[in-house]
Amino acid sequence: QSVLTQPPSVSGAPGQRVTISCTGSSSNIGANYDVHWYQQLPGTAPKVLIYGNINRPSGVPDRFSGSRSGTSASLAITGLQAEDEADFYCQSYDRSLRGWVFGGGTKLTVL
Amino acid sequence: QLQLQESGPGLVKPSETLSLTCTVSDGSISSDHYWAWIRQPPGKGLEWIGSIFYTGSTVYNPSLKSRVIMSVDTSKNQFSLNLSSVTAADTAVYSCARCAIFSPFDYWGRGTLVTVSS
Numbered sequence: 001q002s003v004l005t006q007p008p009s010v011s012g013a014p015g016q017r018v019t020i021s022c023t024g025s026s027s028n029i030g031a032n033y034d035v036h037w038y039q040q041l042p043g044t045a046p047k048v049l050i051y052g053n054i055n056r057p058s059g060v061p062d063r064f065s066g067s068r069s070g071t072s073a074s075l076a077i078t079g080l081q082a083e084d085e086a087d088f089y090c091q092s093y094d095r096s097l098r099g100w101v102f103g104g105g106t107k108l109t110v111l
Numbered sequence: 112q113l114q115l116q117e118s119g120p121g122l123v124k125p126s127e128t129l130s131l132t133c134t135v136s137d138g139s140i141s142s143d144h145y146w147a148w149i150r151q152p153p154g155k156g157l158e159w160i161g162s163i164f165y166t167g168s169t170v171y172n173p174s175l176k177s178r179v180i181m182s183v184d185t186s187k188n189q190f191s192l193n194l195s196s197v198t199a200a201d202t203a204v205y206s207c208a209r210c211a212i213f214s215p216f217d218y219w220g221r222g223t224l225v226t227v228s229s
Binding site: 002033034036038045046048051052089091093097098099100101102103104105 | 147155156157158159161162170171172173206210212213214215216217219220221222
């Protein structure tokens, strides 16, 4: 069981909008630790998609956006494209565990 | 651009110790960051194993703490992972990465598959 909870899968048609939730607790997201999102394409290392809850690294399209509220965070992807198909992970820090934690991952399928 | 590269055996026998090294290049390991090991079993999600600071200060995942030892060699710009008493459940792609408490894992190695089997 991951400390951060994500839906195992989401799907959407090209051009549509999807969101991926990441639910934590008062010892991680709720304790104001930042949430970061990663995109992992098959056979590759995870790549930072969103950092510090809402920030996009240079080169990440503005179709990707992040938000955080209370003990949860969300990743939104608008204008879905076939190339967006990948696994997505949220990540934060947990003060009770005194370490870094990941969500279980969400597989995005573009229909 | 900072680069990380994992090295070590791809096959380890059950009950033995898994040992991996991460070499950091185009940057110094003696920076204000932690250096981490993360693993991903085939078809499963990411699991943080532990992190080490260049001073040698370590933080381990409580679920693995009893079997993990990490070390750092600043003269070689390397840090290492030892995971003892391995079982088939420890079969995974092991990756090294750079991190900080308030920052993401921003640089990753390509990962190395370690299989536990007799």
